[in-house]
Amino acid sequence: MGGAHASTPLSTRAAVSGARRVVVKVGSSALTSLAGGLDPVRLDALVDAVAARVAAGADVVVVSSGAIAAGLAPLGLTRRPRDLASQQAAASVGQLVLAQAWSASFARHGRTVGQVLLTAEDLSRRSNHRNAQRTLERLRVLGVVAVVNENDTVATAEIRFGDNDRLAALVAHLVGADALVLLSDVAGLHDGDPRLGGATLVREVGGDGDLLGVSAGTGGALGTGGMASKLSAARLAADAGVPVLLASAAEAGAALGAAEVGTAFAARGARLSARKFWVRHTADAAGALHLDAGAVAAVVTGRRSLLAAGVTGTEGEFHAGDVVDLLAPDGALAARGVVAFDAAELHTMVGRSSADLPVELRRPVVHADDLVAG
Numbered sequence: 001m002g003g004a005h006a007s008t009p010l011s012t013r014a015a016v017s018g019a020r021r022v023v024v025k026v027g028s029s030a031l032t033s034l035a036g037g038l039d040p041v042r043l044d045a046l047v048d049a050v051a052a053r054v055a056a057g058a059d060v061v062v063v064s065s066g067a068i069a070a071g072l073a074p075l076g077l078t079r080r081p082r083d084l085a086s087q088q089a090a091a092s093v094g095q096l097v098l099a100q101a102w103s104a105s106f107a108r109h110g111r112t113v114g115q116v117l118l119t120a121e122d123l124s125r126r127s128n129h130r131n132a133q134r135t136l137e138r139l140r141v142l143g144v145v146a147v148v149n150e151n152d153t154v155a156t157a158e159i160r161f162g163d164n165d166r167l168a169a170l171v172a173h174l175v176g177a178d179a180l181v182l183l184s185d186v187a188g189l190h191d192g193d194p195r196l197g198g199a200t201l202v203r204e205v206g207g208d209g210d211l212l213g214v215s216a217g218t219g220g221a222l223g224t225g226g227m228a229s230k231l232s233a234a235r236l237a238a239d240a241g242v243p244v245l246l247a248s249a250a251e252a253g254a255a256l257g258a259a260e261v262g263t264a265f266a267a268r269g270a271r272l273s274a275r276k277f278w279v280r281h282t283a284d285a286a287g288a289l290h291l292d293a294g295a296v297a298a299v300v301t302g303r304r305s306l307l308a309a310g311v312t313g314t315e316g317e318f319h320a321g322d323v324v325d326l327l328a329p330d331g332a333l334a335a336r337g338v339v340a341f342d343a344a345e346l347h348t349m350v351g352r353s354s355a356d357l358p359v360e361l362r363r364p365v366v367h368a369d370d371l372v373a374g
């Protein structure tokens, strides 16, 4: 995440503490214990910290894990089930407990809570993506704190977000957040797994160089992705321009206040628009276009629209409006973009210059505004 545009560590923490719109992700390990299930004392402390930030004028969207963990005790289970159907059943029971607990805790501050359950498929489809964006925006205008989780009961193994760290990074871009705060049961990213002893806290990540020698491992009995998924989500957000703070939920007040705790990941460059982020990271590609070297240079370096003359072939049965991968001659992903033609139509245009095309087809195959370099 290094490079000429990386913010300095100092400005990263200032950016997090001064952010107007913040996504706060809370891990299962920070809200629940295997023995006691959902912990109302820890939840109240966390809500106090979020409510203080909201009272100070910020818009906060919460991404809360913990549905599966909160469903264990009511079902008499002593550990997280391994099979998907039992995990989904636990999530079904636990999500109700979780949402009620968030609602009751925020009610102490006179705040109303709205539950938003999303699947990866929802965010990858443009229309559902827009609907989710509109709902979250309306909740914000109404002064309601949105509490987001994956819709575990319908998400299948193949299409899951995988973990809520990734979901939180996607939601941060969905709502145009100025900062992402990931709260877990550790003080931040360490150079090794703290459970093994001797690990040191990494305070600032300004670029990939700061991650040399860092080994991010798996999580505890309640969490899903461990530190590896937090690191990958932090990089996803920071690489697209959103600064990230990774801290312990026990230090939520400080993390959401002066932001002097935890690990701060500097944002790299300007923030991608929600639409470009969606094209690059969230949408499923419906097919691929093969480009010649000149076209790769034009779209990647020149940031120009892709014309039919530079397309050497197509893959897949995509339709106009779908997202497609743009592949370099060696097969590497050069960019992604929204294609303006159906595959069948584009097939007849491949390699032809604009002058050689019927007037109604003389427009870019992928417009520069709908294109993000890979």
Ligand SMILES: Nc1ncnc2c1ncn2[C@@H]1O[C@H](COP(=O)(O)OP(=O)(O)O)[C@@H](O)[C@H]1O
Pocket (backbone or CB within 6 Å): 026, 027, 028, 029, 030, 065, 183, 184, 185, 186, 188, 189, 190, 191, 192, 193, 194, 195, 214, 215, 216, 217, 218, 219, 220, 221, 222, 223, 224, 225, 226, 227, 228
């Ligand atoms: N390099 C590392 N730095 C910090 N924590 C690590 C690292 N490697 C592994 N971990 C483990 O990751 C855990 C957090 O991940 P996880 O259990 O999935 O939490 P959550 O439920 O908050 O998502 C920590 O409790 C820690 O034991």
Ligand SMILES: N[C@@H](CCC(=O)OP(=O)(O)O)C(=O)O
Pocket (backbone or CB within 6 Å): 026, 027, 028, 029, 064, 065, 066, 067, 068, 069, 091, 149, 150, 152, 162, 163, 164, 165, 219, 222, 223, 224, 225, 226
């Ligand atoms: N949707 C799942 C969350 C899975 C997950 O990513 O958990 P965690 O690693 O604790 O953030 C649940 O609510 O149990």
